[in-house]
Amino acid sequence: MKRIFAIILSFGLVLGLSFGANDIASAKTKVKTYKNCTALNKDYKGGVARTSSVKNKGGKTKYKPHVSKALYDANKKSDRDKDFIACEK
Incomplete structure (x- = not known):
């Protein structure tokens, strides 16, 4: 159970960081x-x-x-x- 929770948490963190990087890059181009x-x-x-x-x-x-x-x-x-x-x- 702990292993599944850690995998889901890691996936969410990676996914969240990838969307945040796109927002920062698009803000600089405006x-x-x-x-x-x-x-x-x-x-x-x-x-x-x-x-x-x-x-x-x-x-x-x-x-x-x-x-x-x-x-x-x-x-x-x-x-x-x-x-x-x-x-x-």
Whole structure:
């Protein structure tokens, strides 16, 4: 009885881990990388900030940036002034 219980428990654990790994992999692929700031600003007018506490170094902006660490990290190349806000307007 203990052996059957151990086999069922092991099978459930392996099955659960395999579904969990797919969820993590699919979550990473949902972040979009934009070619340039024009393309990014079509979806996010104020740009993309890494955190809500960052301050803009480039002067006055017209729009508030969207806050997303994953989206910022995917489009980090568009942050020319390195203030942790990509493509601010």
